[in-house]
Amino acid sequence: MNQDKRIRVLVAKPGLDGHDRGAKVIARALRDSGMEVIYTGIRQTPEQIVDAALQEDVDTILLSILSGAHGFLFPRIMELLKEKGLGDILVLGGGIIPEDDVPELKKLGVSEIFGPGMSSQTLINYIRENLSQG
Amino acid sequence: MIEEDIEKIQEETKRWNRDCLGKHTFRKRETDWGLEIKPLYTVDDTKDINYLEDIGFPGEYPFTRAPHPSMYLGKLWTMRQYSGYGTADETNKRYKYLLEQGQTGLSVAFDLPTQIGYDSDHPLSQGEVGKVGVAVDSLADMETIFNGLPLDKLSTSMTINAPAAILLAMYLTVAEKQGIGPEKLNGTIQNDILKEYTVRGTYIFPVGPSLRLITDIFEYCSKYVPKWNTINIAGYHMREAGATAVQEIAFTFADAIEYVNAGIKAGLRVDDFAPRISWIFNTHNNFFEEIAKYRAARRLWAKIMKERFGASDPRSWMFRFHTQTAGSALTAQQPLNNVVRVAFQTLAAILGGAQSLASCSFDEALALPTEESVRLSLRTQQIIAHEIGVTDTVDPMGGSFYIESLTKKMEEKITDYIKRIDELGGAAAAIEKGYIQQEIQESAYRYQKEVESGGKVVVGMNSYQVEEPLPKGLLKVDTEVGAIQIKKLKELKTTRDNQKVQSTLLALRKTAEGHANLMPPIIEAVKAYATLGETCDVLREVFGEYEGTSVI
Numbered sequence: 166m167n168q169d170k171r172i173r174v175l176v177a178k179p180g181l182d183g184h185d186r187g188a189k190v191i192a193r194a195l196r197d198s199g200m201e202v203i204y205t206g207i208r209q210t211p212e213q214i215v216d217a218a219l220q221e222d223v224d225t226i227l228l229s230i231l232s233g234a235h236g237f238l239f240p241r242i243m244e245l246l247k248e249k250g251l252g253d254i255l256v257l258g259g260g261i262i263p264e265d266d267v268p269e270l271k272k273l274g275v276s277e278i279f280g281p282g283m284s285s286q287t288l289i290n291y292i293r294e295n296l297s298q299g
Numbered sequence: 300m301i302e303e304d305i306e307k308i309q310e311e312t313k314r315w316n317r318d319c320l321g322k323h324t325f326r327k328r329e330t331d332w333g334l335e336i337k338p339l340y341t342v343d344d345t346k347d348i349n350y351l352e353d354i355g356f357p358g359e360y361p362f363t364r365a366p367h368p369s370m371y372l373g374k375l376w377t378m379r380q381y382s383g384y385g386t387a388d389e390t391n392k393r394y395k396y397l398l399e400q401g402q403t404g405l406s407v408a409f410d411l412p413t414q415i416g417y418d419s420d421h422p423l424s425q426g427e428v429g430k431v432g433v434a435v436d437s438l439a440d441m442e443t444i445f446n447g448l449p450l451d452k453l454s455t456s457m458t459i460n461a462p463a464a465i466l467l468a469m470y471l472t473v474a475e476k477q478g479i480g481p482e483k484l485n486g487t488i489q490n491d492i493l494k495e496y497t498v499r500g501t502y503i504f505p506v507g508p509s510l511r512l513i514t515d516i517f518e519y520c521s522k523y524v525p526k527w528n529t530i531n532i533a534g535y536h537m538r539e540a541g542a543t544a545v546q547e548i549a550f551t552f553a554d555a556i557e558y559v560n561a562g563i564k565a566g567l568r569v570d571d572f573a574p575r576i577s578w579i580f581n582t583h584n585n586f587f588e589e590i591a592k593y594r595a596a597r598r599l600w601a602k603i604m605k606e607r608f609g610a611s612d613p614r615s616w617m618f619r620f621h622t623q624t625a626g627s628a629l630t631a632q633q634p635l636n637n638v639v640r641v642a643f644q645t646l647a648a649i650l651g652g653a654q655s656l657a658s659c660s661f662d663e664a665l666a667l668p669t670e671e672s673v674r675l676s677l678r679t680q681q682i683i684a685h686e687i688g689v690t691d692t693v694d695p696m697g698g699s700f701y702i703e704s705l706t707k708k709m710e711e712k713i714t715d716y717i718k719r720i721d722e723l724g725g726a727a728a729a730i731e732k733g734y735i736q737q738e739i740q741e742s743a744y745r746y747q748k749e750v751e752s753g754g755k756v757v758v759g760m761n762s763y764q765v766e767e768p769l770p771k772g773l774l775k776v777d778t779e780v781g782a783i784q785i786k787k788l789k790e791l792k793t794t795r796d797n798q799k800v801q802s803t804l805l806a807l808r809k810t811a812e813g814h815a816n817l818m819p820p821i822i823e824a825v826k827a828y829a830t831l832g833e834t835c836d837v838l839r840e841v842f843g844e845y846e847g848t849s850v851i
Binding site: 186232233285 | 411412414415417423424425426427430431495498499500501539540541627630631632664665666740743744747751757760761769770773775776778847848849851
């Protein structure tokens with residue numbers, strides 16, 4: 166991708182989970198690192214998230230979820246992204262997602278899942294590396 | 300202490316600082332809210348504190364030392380683990396297990412659809428049913444949850460906010476079916492909507508109707524359920540969202556002031572509902588700060604009730620609290636380290652004078668706790684209660700130069716914040732302006748930066764790391780819970796008297812459109828097995844819904 170263009174990120178909270186400390190902290194850290202960040206706010210449906218991704222023309226979507234509903238919500242989001250022709254967006258997950266569930270989510274096209282304790286620099290590096298390859 | 304002694308001590312302290320400490324290098328420490336902590340506290344730091352006025356005696360104004368005269372010598376705290384998951388059946392089994400293990404109260408965790416007033420078959424409930432708590436669609440589920448549990452002998456706390464009136468109505472009805480009158484029931488509903496708008500997110504209705512539901516509950520319970528704690532005002536979730544200890548108490552008290560004002564505006568006498576106000580706070584890692592926090596909160600709440608609201612019943616002045624150890628302090632890395640963190644936090648809660656306590660389990664950064672991990676956490680409480688002597692006297696930390704000084708400093712800082720929120724027009728206005736949310740976010744971000752820079756050590760996470768295998772044996776909620784609940788709902792809708800459901804819901808709608816108390820028609824709808832979603836939908840249609848906003 167064009168290095169002059171700022172990376173555009175959608176930080177999204179799918180489902181009914183209201184815990185967004187992590188999402189907000191990550192959003193601020195990414196913004197401070199020079200990325201353009203849009204935060205959806207809590208309680209977003211997969212449809213709302215994919216619409217926001219389309220309208221905001223983002224390069225990457227970060228899905229934060231702690232409620233355990235990722236097993237339903239992530240597949241639905243990935244399906245909608247493909248339907249809208251947004252299959253090339255880098256999708257990452259974070260929150261409380263058991264390791265056992267990670268392979269299944271990766272099979273659907275989620276690039277990486279980050280757990281509690283990850284540093285924001287790890288995420289920033291991951292996004293930069295993976296977008297420049299893409 | 301006489302003046303000359305103080306002067307001598309001040310001189311000696313100066314000398315010690317200069318000639319003794321001054322010859323050593325040492326680190327300067329600061330609290331998260333900006334107070335520089337001295338290397339040493341002496342009587343000089345407590346000289347402005349008047350024992351009789353500021354500290355006093357347990358069970359007497361201003362309650363700094365304890366709300367009750369004999370404290371744990373008279374009655375230990377209620378050991379009340381926050382639990383619930385999957386179906387009503389599974390949750391009922393977990394409760395029976397915990398009670399067999401010596402737990403002394405129940406604390407019900409509901410799933411997110413229940414907390415937001417959606418039935419399990421609602422499209423937005425997909426994937427969420429039974430995940431973070433138990434799914435309740437109707438009275439039938441509540442009957443199962445409490446099956447075989449004598450509600451006149453237990454106290455039950457329910458973490459339910461926007462639909463609190465409906466869950467309370469269900470609880471009263473389950474008790475009635477067990478032959479127990481409402482006057483015999485002990486327990487608590489959270490019923491604290493303001494912090495849902497700021498940090499927790501399970502809101503349904505706009506501010507006005509939400510406050511009406513709350514004051515209707517105050518009024519109804521003051522008449523018919525006199526021992527019920529009608530609100531459990533929560534600092535816990537603000538702390539989890541990143542607030543400092545000072546912000547936690549300040550913003551919670553600001554919310555409380557808003558509720559008390561709403562009660563008075565609704566025509567209630569402050570002493571009729573203030574004694575039933577209860578609290579839930581977060582006991583975090585900084586041991587002495589946590590103890591001082593609870594002592595400061597007891598003193599300040601007593602002053603607010605007496606001086607600001609003119610309450611005259613001593614029970615209105617009394618700050619009685621539940622606390623849970625800090626979920627956000629648990630690490631996913633080397634999870635067994637959390638056993639130690641939980642033990643220290645539990646100890647701080649008890650030295651702070653908690654009435655009721657939930658201790659986290661070591662695996663909770665990863666999943667809901669297993670039977671084994673929750674039992675270990677309960678055992679931690681029991682060891683502190685029975686083995687280590689901290690319950691042998693009231694407020695054993697009282698009189699410590701550091702603790703008393705910190706208590707005073709925290710009280711001052713909390714008071715400053717409350718003044719600022721008063722200037723903004725109170726908690727509801729401050730929330731609308733985004734002030735409280737911004738303050739908490741700033742603290743959360745500052746904390747994260749400190750952790751990432753290594754300025755704050757988190758053992759096992761940013762220091763002393765090891766390579767470790769993936770954790771094993773975590774609890775998994777059955778993915779079939781959603782399907783089971785939907786099947787039960789279908790059956791319910793074919794077996795109940797649907798005409799009765801419709802007529803009770805119509806009566807509820809009419810009451811909602813007017814000004815009468817909402818509890819009686821809600822109870823009638825619940826008894827007819829109207830679902831939680833149906834009941835909330837009626838109120839949504841009349842009241843509208845809250846629109847959340849988020850700024851980063």
